[in-house]
Amino acid sequence: MSEFSAPKGIPDYFPPASADFLAVRTALTDAAYRAGYGHIELPVFEDTALFARGVGESTDVVSKEMYTFADRGGRTVTLRPEGTAGVMRAVIQHGLDRGQLPVKLCYSGPFFRYERPQAGRYRQLQQVGVEAIGVDDPALDAEVIAIADEGYKRLGLTGYRLDLTSLGDDTCRPQYRELLQQFLLGLDLDETTRERALINPLRVLDDKRPEVREMTADAPLMLDHLSDSARDHFEQVKGHLDRLGVEYVVNPRLVRGLDYYTKTTFEFVHDGLGAQSGIGGGGRYDGLMKQIGGKQELSGIGFGIGVDRTVLALEAEGVSVAGVGRVDVFGVPMGSAAKAELVALAGRLRDAGVKVDLAYGDRALKGAMKAADRSGARLALVLGDRELDDRTIELKDLTTGDQRKVALDDALAEVLSVLDI
Template sequence: MSGEFAAPKGVPDYFPPASADFLAVRNALTDAAHRAGYGHIELPIFEDTALFARGVGESTDVVSKEMYTFADRGGRSVTLRPEGTAGVVRAVIQHGLDRGQLPVKVCYSGPFFRYERPQAGRYRQLQQVGVEAIGVDDPALDAEVIAVADEGYRRLGLSGYRLELSSLGDDSCRPQYRAALQEFLLGLDLDEPTRERARLNPLRVLDDKRPAIREATAGAPLMIDYLSDSARDHFDRVRGHLDRLGVPYQLNPRLVRGLDYYTKTTFEFVHDGLGAQSGIGGGGRYDGLMGQLGGKQELSGIGFGIGVDRTVLALAAENVSVAGDPRVQVYGVPLGGAAKDELVALAARLRDKAVAVDLAYGDRGLKGAMKAADRSGARFALVLGERELDAGVIEVKDLRTGDQQEIALDSVVDHLAARLAGDPATE
């Protein structure tokens, strides 16, 4: 690399101005969760490897092929988190959150790690927003979780997506379906790795994206046809709540999420503008996970993970920009050392008034500094030189209209705060 460094393969950088869209997406998705009563939880970046092996499932691609696992200096096997649900359930058990008010409703965001072949929308460090609601098995809660994700997308202005919905049944009907599916799969001419997967976890074969496997399994039995009365009633009630909430969906009886802990409700948001990596978020119910991870109570849960990276790409595919307000509202242009000293102090006073301010550093000339002011996106430029200092005034230029006026130095903070407070673009 000739002594130069680059980001690791499959790990995107987000930097200004494009990072404004990234932040807007993440904030919109978390804000939708907070409005529904989901509190913030901050999870460790790495956990005991056994947490994911037991919780996610050893036969999944995530555990068997994609995890970043290593021994720490104490010889313990730890793994960079590939998903968030197992960590949340671990935290609920460890800190006794299940002994308080139920459901436990939490929201999280941040990076997750999977060793995959990098391509557009599939990264080795992926950014997600997730929610989990643990402790209550209520179809209305399933619908709320789905609606929270849908609200986040709608508030961003995303329109070209669809919600696919299915049920993976419960313990009373999954064994019968598993046996029927396994019998069907083992009757096919499959390669040995796929045949072994059919023996260990036949549902995973339905998640195989290879065209030949999808064609071979087109006639496979469907879980939706094996649902018990209780599982079917649960699914029907989820659908009824979604109808009342005005959240449109499409039934997809072949929908299989890539993690073993899902039961009953399962869903995925899909955007065809992304090509092969069309899933932009999804989740489902996980009624047995707490017991698998050592919880004394067998509490059910429902949650989702939304890909921030993929949502950014989906918005770009629709030519929708969600970047927020400009980075700064006021840009200071000092002409001389004494003027810079004054503007540094003035910027601090403006920031105390919640006004975003930047300065032209590096002793630039007027022309270069004004170009920087224009590029900053600021509404106003403050130009201060020796003449203005001597007169106790400062030039305030409206960068939208070009209008310019002199304002007394001792009143410019209140003047700008008042003008920006009345500016619809800054409210």
């Protein structure tokens, strides 16, 4: 056994399982790129104050879950727990908000939260996110939600639902906050929950403990206290989603775990994952830019989708998406002359867009064919001295077992034809 192992709660992804991981991430980002979102690469750590101010000091993320440390210069930095604050910081720093609006960006990579590791809930979590900044348009909200929905559908995921609500705006949130706070402070809450009700009463509605949920069952809900403008905004979002064919369930008790959300708020839920059922979500965030030092007050909307959670959701449904990262063709050479010929053929196939691997290390035929089966390839190309003399090659379909000889000079065209490339 190795002397070292990965830190607790941080998964490794390696073949063949990494093919599913890569397929999920690719499908989710491709859906965003097709809608005109550009790629942004974010720092893995940022100034701690960015997250404290942007995410909210009362949130569990900031108060309990961040990996924060002092660097050698004495500055306090934090491994990024989420992506929106970093994207907004980059937009402000590089003046992207002074160009064409909305600024539409997509990112992916690892994020870090210190919490109890369990299935689908890791200390290093992998996410795909999009942000559309600078325009407050219900149609843009619907586009962001539809991008996530399209990504799931392209993966073949079916057993999820979209929960949708509105968390209001500055014209109705203060009054609702006061109303909710009065209700909560009249309950027999424990000291920690009572303190949360004083700082951010909306977060109490997100408490998963049965006794708290029972006590707050009759709490006033934001959807019943929306301003006319916030209600009209929400109705337009729903109308656009209807036209896009995106199904949703209005959930008035939906509360996301970050403080910056306003108006449209949503979460994708997959009940096949048990208690950790959320696989992605997001919402609109008016005021965040100003909160972290921007001179303008531009609204934005975005989402973060858990790649790890989506992989588990696909497993729960028995859906395989392992095409990405798997090879199309596996070459089996018998002898050095055959290997030289197959190396050259593999190069030509790769140039034509075919994914090719070879049996290296002078394996016997039986071992090489086992490697071909394990590779997940559709076709095997078997070449030995006899075939070289005849200028032929064995073409075997590994899914059906069918095998035939083809002219070596025609092998490239035959493979492309079978693979429909």
